[in-house]
Amino acid sequence: MTEKQFTIVRELDAPRETVWRAWTDPAIAAQWWHPHGLVTPRDSVHVDLREGGSYAYTMVEEATGDSWPTGGTYLEVREPERLRFTWGNPGDAEGEAPVLTVELRELEGGRTEMIFHVLGIDEDRASEQSVFQGWTEAFEELDDALVAAR
Template structure:
């Protein structure tokens, strides 16, 4: 699988920045985040899936977003939910996720989509409301989730 040399995943003390380039128009990449059918097709790392019926997206500022990742063997579920604080199709959005019992770290995720030659550069910045955060599992999870997104964009 060929990677653009401009792709990266960099973790700081409380911020993870991911850059990926897709050979797809940014409208399609934006729809992969904001259309429930498309999000369910790629959201979640390897060994997890996101049932379509668990995905709800109200695509507007103040609108809510939720999805539940499920282990493929059914042994655990991982719900996530947020509220859009910025929503600007097709250039991106910002969403705030509150802390939950399962994931006690509030965070803000900004997704920016820029047109580049032959495709779209996607930049995700996930900032946690804590002094530091262990991004080990997040890096692995985002990596395999984004491979699913890449397959969806090229499929």
């Protein structure tokens, strides 16, 4: 049986250290830790960046005000190249939470290759409400946040 998983690879027009900060600095994370149509209030983002540390944030739908608390535990922190952490509703059992891995590789010209892997959720490109689609939209928001972070 194949485990549920998917990978998204993106080339980003920013140095690896800037992309790392986008994943770990609450002020930058608040700008993009959400798909289109949602926002992440800056005061909802908390990061304890260490193995065993936790992070949390809340996504809010702009149109309705509905909110989704999200968070997890850092399993691996290797600055500036790799983050591995659980992800989901903070009330979920840790053993059930998907595990996300972010690998950052330096490219020529001050660019970064980001390899984003999700273990525990199937790739579903057909549904507009899928986790795959949500992260794809969040990475479009990341592109804008990286421009602002320079």
